[in-house]
Amino acid sequence: MAKAAQNAVQGERCCEPVTSAALSEGDAIALADTFKALADPARLRLLSLVANASSGEACACDLVDPVGRSQPTVSHHLSMLVDAGFLSREKRGKWAWYRVVPERLEFLRSVLVS
Amino acid sequence: MAKAAQNAVQGERCCEPVTSAALSEGDAIALADTFKALADPARLRLLSLVANASSGEACACDLVDPVGRSQPTVSHHLSMLVDAGFLSREKRGKWAWYRVVPERLEFLRSVLVS
Numbered sequence: 242m243a244k245a246a247q248n249a250v251q252g253e254r255c256c257e258p259v260t261s262a263a264l265s266e267g268d269a270i271a272l273a274d275t276f277k278a279l280a281d282p283a284r285l286r287l288l289s290l291v292a293n294a295s296s297g298e299a300c301a302c303d304l305v306d307p308v309g310r311s312q313p314t315v316s317h318h319l320s321m322l323v324d325a326g327f328l329s330r331e332k333r334g335k336w337a338w339y340r341v342v343p344e345r346l347e348f349l350r351s352v353l354v355s
Numbered sequence: 356m357a358k359a360a361q362n363a364v365q366g367e368r369c370c371e372p373v374t375s376a377a378l379s380e381g382d383a384i385a386l387a388d389t390f391k392a393l394a395d396p397a398r399l400r401l402l403s404l405v406a407n408a409s410s411g412e413a414c415a416c417d418l419v420d421p422v423g424r425s426q427p428t429v430s431h432h433l434s435m436l437v438d439a440g441f442l443s444r445e446k447r448g449k450w451a452w453y454r455v456v457p458e459r460l461e462f463l464r465s466v467l468v469s
Contacts (some may be wrong), residue, residue, distance in 0.1 A: 259399065260406040260455065263421070269396035269403075276394040282383035285373065285390075289383075292374040307377070341374065343469035350464045355457035 258354040272352065278325030279349075283308055284318045288327055292341045301337045372468040386466065392439030393463075397422055398432045402441055406455045415451045 255271040256264060264272065279285060286308055291299045305315050319339060322328040326345040331338045369385040370378060378386065393399060400422055405413045419429050433453060436442040440459040445452050 259403040260460070262403065263407050264400050264403040266396065266400070269399040272399055273394050273396045276390050276399075280387050280390040280394040282380065282387045285383040285386055286378050286380065289373040289376070289378040293377050341469070346374070346467045346469040350467045350469075353460045353464050353467075355455070355460040355464075 256352050258352055260355055275325055275349065278321055278327060281318065283310055283314070284322055287315065287318055288322060288341065291328060291339045298331075298338045298340045301339065304339075370466050372466055374469055389439055389463065392435055392441060395432065397424055397428070398436055401429065401432055402436060402455065405442060405453045412445075412452045412454045415453065418453075 256268045279288070287304055290304055290307055294303075301312075301316065301319060304319070305312050308315055308318075310318075319328065319330070319337075323330050323339075326342055326348075328339045329342055331340075370382045393402070401418055404418055404421055408417075415426075415430065415433060418433070419426050422429055422432075424432075433442065433444070433451070437444050437453075440456055440462075442453045443456055445454075
C-alpha cells in the first residue's frame with residue numbers, strides 16, 4: 242500500500258486543509274498522488290459502482306461489464322484505488338471483493354474545506 | 356474555460372456524490388478532468404498559496420519563488436487551475452491576480468460525500 246494511503250487508513254493525515262496553510266512540497270506530492278487515483282474516468286466509475294453495490298461490496302467479476310474495459314485493465318484500476326486507500330479488498334475463492342473506505346473520502350473532503 | 360468548470364461556476368453540477376449513484380461515462384470524464392487539475396504537486400501548492408494570501412488574493416509575481424518553478428511553468432499551472440474553476444483571475448496592469456473559488460472546492464466536497 243502506498244505511504245499516503247497507509248497514513249490515511251491509520252488516521253495520520255498528511256495535510257491540513259489547503260486553505261488553512263501553505264502545503265509543503267512533501268505534503269503536496271503525497272496529496273497529488275491521492276488526487277491522481279481519482280483523475281481517471283474508469284477509476285471514478287469503479288469507485289461509484291462499488292459504492293452503490295446493494296450489499297455494500299462488489300465482486301471484481303461484476304465490475305468488468307459495466308465499465309467496458311478488459312479484466313486486466315479493471316484489475317489494475319481497482320488496485321490503484323486500493324493502493325490510494327479508497328477501496329478495501331478481500332479475497333474469497335478465485336475472486337476479490339471490494340468495499341469503499343469512507344474515511345478516505347472524508348480525508349479528501351477535509352483537505353478541500355474552503 | 357473548460358465545460359466542467361463553467362458548469363460548476365454556473366452552479367450546474369455534473370455529478371451526484373459518487374456514493375449515491377453510479378457515474379455515467381460522460382460525468383466520469385468531466386469529473387476526472389477536475390481531479391486532474393489537483394493531481395499535481397505544483398498546482399496544489401499554488402492553490403494553497405493563493406488560499407493563504409493575507410489579502411485573499413495573490414499576484415502571479417509573488418507565486419514564482421515559493422513554488423521554485425519558472426514563470427512560464429507557474430503561469431501554465433495557474434491557467435489550468437483557472438480553467439478547472441478553482442481560481443479566478445483578474446488582470447491589473449502587467450500582472451494577474453488570483454483568488455480561490457470556494458464554490459469549486461465545495462463542489463468537489465459534495466461529490467466525495469460518503
